[in-house]
Amino acid sequence: MKLFRLTALGFLSFALFMGLSSCEKESEKKKVNFYTKSDISGTGAQIAPNPSPSTGLAKLSVSYDKRTKVLNYTISWSGLSDSVIAVRLNGPAPIGYSALRNPFTVATGDSTSFNTTPYIVLQQTTGTAPRALLPSTGTFTATFPIDEVTATELNLLNQYYYVTLHTKTTLPVPGAARFFFRWFGEVRAQVVFQ
16 A cells, blocks of 8 residues: 555656646746737838838837737827828738739729729728728727738738828829829838837
8 A cells, every 4th residue: 555655646746747847837928929019110111112202100019929810900100191091901012012912903983992902901991981080190909810811920920911001192203193192001011020
């Protein structure tokens, strides 16, 4: 009986040791699974293929949890030319490039549509004409599931997604007939975690 107790005690000690040594602290799990970045700059110069002449500014804050596979983002802006009619999450395209639909054509009578965009749009929130969605200074928050079909974790962590703010403004641009902020966006901020 004494041998049985010693064996049981040894087994329980081993099981307890293995159980405690395999438990990760929540803070350690977060380091591996949770990504976050605040105050990512958004400007008109980041719009591609043609930079926007806008002096408006944006700040993007993002977080992503690999366990839930949900991207959370908040974008705030000021100094835009007009009210925001669309907030779009686009991609995949690296910094300096656009995720352009090929071919992009505007349907007849659709040149002023608030829903017209040349980008591959993953998520969009749009206003209803003639009422704008948000004021020229404001904040917008959304979540987006990384489902490995529409959007992949690999593309997200490699900085291939970006947020654009679209207004109804049309401005003349050197070398182009005009620049539609409603199409290409007035400012852009790339989703980055480094």
